[in-house]
Amino acid sequence: MPPEAATLSTIGFDADDTLWQNEQYYRLTEKRFAALLADYAEPEALSSRLLEAETRNLKAYGFGIKGFTLSMIETAIEVTEGRVPASVIHQIVDAGRDLLSHPIEPLPHARAVLEQLSGSYRLILITKGDLFDQERKLAQSGLGDFFNAVEIVSDKSAATYERIFSRHGDGAERAMMVGNSLRSDIVPAIKAGCWGVYVPHSLTWALEQDEAPSGHRRYRHIEHLGELMDIIREAR
Template sequence: MSTLSTIGFDADDTLWQNEQFFRLTETRFAELLTDYAEADHLQDRLLEAEKRNLGHYGFGIKGFTLSMIETAVEVTEGRVPASVIGDILGMGREMLRHPIETLPHVRETLEALSGDFRLVMITKGDLFDQERKLAQSGLGDFFDGVEIVSDKNAATYERVFSRHGDGAARSMMVGNSLKSDIAPAIEAGSWGVYIPHDLTWVLERIDEPDQHPRYRKIEHLGELGALIATLR
């Protein structure tokens, strides 16, 4: 572990709150269409639309907004009022303007680690929105590199950790998504440190790789420094 040189950090729901805004918007979406579908049914239809559209729109608020519109058209059999479409677009714009709320222990942890390791933010989603959130967070100066990618897989981590560090074997990825942050990083050869979040999108949930020697789990980011010390 003394050869660890680079630490990658996920952004949404690892450095700052994100999923809570999607959940709140889903609730408002259900209220808009309460005359056409039950909330649980509408949520299932929206999730189906999001799955279908990931390959077209990618991850992020814009794709989510388009999926809400598509779902509204489907459940109303094309009768959705133009005013409802306008409201959905307004909710999407509101999400794109929401203020950034950093999670506990983020700033002090990044500050403590930045002198000893190369820190890289590795996030997926809409380029403009992720850049906005990073700028508003005030955390940008802690990172030696920022990678906004369309998806996260083993090849992504191999490429990023080779570009910004000494390869995956001497790197660690920290995040709240087992599917996107942890499993593919471990597959690439790096350490994976999982920090559970109270709200995690259902499409990001998989079983923990808890038997893998390079997998670790902590309760919050403030425990990361102590974890690294035990692995030296």
């Protein structure tokens, strides 16, 4: 069956900044970090150095709060040429720990859409990051019961989506991925053969940005989750 003729049976959802707020807490923590190192670097320069550290460290630490915290510590050591006070390191660790307890705030339409889809489609939560933190956020969101399966992965690639949608569904050709990251949620899912529905968030990490596959027959762009049902009716 060609992909354009395949009947939609499975829908994957990203978690952070697709179903609930997340990036805003990282931005607030980064401001806190900048204040701690105000005597050593301007905020923009510090942010650039931090992003460089995060990029270098992805292969070693992966995505999530632990890698972010370690990258902040590494950046603090670099910009102070090793003179960063132990008290500042302690406050950076505290800031990272605080990220692990931020409140979970579901985004508009998230619950309503999952309620509408539950029972009619296989719903899969596909997210990356720290295992314990992602499990905590899902539990506190109150959305966990809507999902037939949860996959917390180290990264998202076309192979990731092929594997997950074969394991929990009828293959990528009969699946749709919904998320706010072009780089992680949309481009690789479309490469795997899925529909890719991009739901932009006002705050998106630089490393999650990519060029939209605008001309692809399976790519769709919606402004919020409340518009997803129209896309699903079209896909099926």
